[in-house]
Amino acid sequence: MRVTNQMSAANLLLHLNSLRNRTSNLTDQISSGQRITRLSADPTAGAEVLRVRSHLEVMKGWESNLANARSWLSETESALDHMTTLMQRVRELGVAGANGTLSGEQRANMAIEVDEIVSDLLFTLNGKGTDGALFGGFRTDLGVETATELPLFSMDPEDGMVTYNGDNGSIRREVGPGITVEANLSGERFVQSVDLLQAVWQLSQDLKKGPADAASAQQLGSVEQALTLVVGLRSEVGARVHRVEQIESRLIDSYVHLNGLLEQAQGVDMEKAILELTNAENTYRAALQVGSRIIPPTLADFLR
């Protein structure tokens, strides 16, 4: 093919430009540590980066929800712990009180202790955690009686009627894709199948009444049921805490995995990039040298 000076020059310029382009790209990558800064550089990897980043942000939300759920559940758990201890004492007193040989004075003392326990139970049930009432369902604003608010649990000391002013709302927290954890225990559980407070109150009444009779045997049965209820609720909450912990540790694993994916999609392989840069520099230098020797000479230099 016939080659002219202009062709050689144009060719050289084209190649020099493409080399400079390569060098500039590689320098960008190395200095920023990122293989791609805009989607158009590599759309498939870029889409992956977007997806992973998005997921990581969502996971942060789950993490904070898990912490919140855990705080609810552990506060509930300690309250139930306390109530278990109280109920065990009640049962002791109930069994002791069924003994027909006790005197009226001993009985009266026991009744006083049981009354104390009833107040304590009431106080615990009306307790508030960091986010509001522990056992109120959605009525997190209620607690002990105030000038303006109803109490969450109240008991009429005359007839032992228990009024629950909360609801059975389930406070849920999202902790995974479509996974929610119920963070609370509704107070209704304490008045539905077994009326806890009333059972204990009844025991106190029986002790004040007189010697053991058939009715108190029945009452002891209610107290047993109440104790079983509290223990059962405590293990239920304990199981939920365990589940939350499991989810938390899985989340940490996911973090590590996703960050690895991100690095893979967007991170630059330093050694490879530096090697390529050195290569490109050498090629550029060689091209310049060769060009300078081939382009200038023409026949005119050699004619007389």
Added chain:
Amino acid sequence: MPSINTLYTARSGLAAARRALDVVGQNVANASATGYSRQEVAQSAAEPARYLPSSGQGVASTNVIRYRDEFLDKQYRMRNNASGYHGARADSLSQVDQILGSLGDDGLNPALNRFFMSWDNLANHPSLATARPQVVDSAGALLETVSQAYLELLQVRTNIDEAIANKMVAINGMAEQVADVNRQILISPANQAQAHELNDQRDLLLDDLAKLAGVTVGSTVDGMVNLYLGGQTLVDRDSAHSLASVSAIEATEPGQAISTLFWTETDQPAQIPGGELAGLLEVRDQRLPQYMEMLDNLMRTLATEVNRILTTDQFGDPLPPPNDVEFFTLGTRWMEIQINPAVLADPSQILAAQTLPAVAGDGERAMQVAKLKDVRLLTGDPVGSRIVTPGEYLRSVVTLVGLQVQQATRSSEAAVTQLAQVEKQRQSVSGVSLDDEMTKMIQFQQAYNATARVVTAIDEMLEVLVNRVGVGGR
């Protein structure tokens, strides 16, 4: 016997050598000129005289040949067309890439995530004083980020519109010039050198017109060319037609002022088959509106759903006042979406609870809004076959832009490379090689010297004949 005839022969040789050297000089002077095609003198023996015995009539410089390959020109123009088209698309789409293609924290995706997280926060702490203002804040931030992108796309569209108008003016100017050159070529067949220059000039114009708008060429028998643009005639021998543009507000979305091109003489809309103009038109009329519509679709669907969740009960019936306050207000045009001023003024109106009357710890309604991030709300991607979540939809818009930018850039690079290939071949045919010209220069110089020697010899011989013959014995 030396005759005057030989002198004539020698003289023709001198003239031919001089003529050839002229052409060499012309080539060398124009070695770097754009669009110049090298020329060469074709010499042939002159017609022998009839009816007379002679040894020849010398040399005739019959022609100055212009080295130009029409086929290569056609190829070049086709590739220039493609290069212009893809180049213009790549350039304008890369502006869109600047707007939508960010992978960092300032992008649209993070803003959307933060919006959903603020509702999650409200769902978890419905009585917290800061929860509702935070929701309003992040909703505002999301709207602002998306609106900003939308407005920037509108601006790109306006810029392209201006560029289109400018290119149209350029086309009209060049068409006039081609018609002019056609006329000049018609009236100057005698002056060959001038004709070659005019042809070079015209070929340059044709190259440029191919790149601008994919103009095609048809030649006529008398050395003129006709130009065709999208099925219509742009230049008809020595008369040029022209394009005009009229700017009007689009009746359809996005309702911007854009210019449409049509032929001045016939008032017919102009079809642009290729070149930069076609690339710009495609981006302005198809790509950009597509992206803008997708942004609007996302925000509108999201806003409608949020409004629905906040103002209807579980049977789908609207809630009675004061719980009928919508969170977003929607207009009819694209991206006419605002936060309801009533909500901005008093964020406590935001209803987080599911059951009414609202209870302090009930955040179920807000939870539903937060869960929208996982609800398959929108028909994703242009093919429209999958239903996707808002986040996926946004990512698919952004990815679509990225893919199209990448494709346009790659096509542009390929087209430029191919163009360079053809240009190389054209240069091979029409380019000036200084070495060649130097060699030819020596050749003709020697020829001139040798012919001059012949003249001297004949002159001496004639002198002998004239002055010495018949003076014998003196």
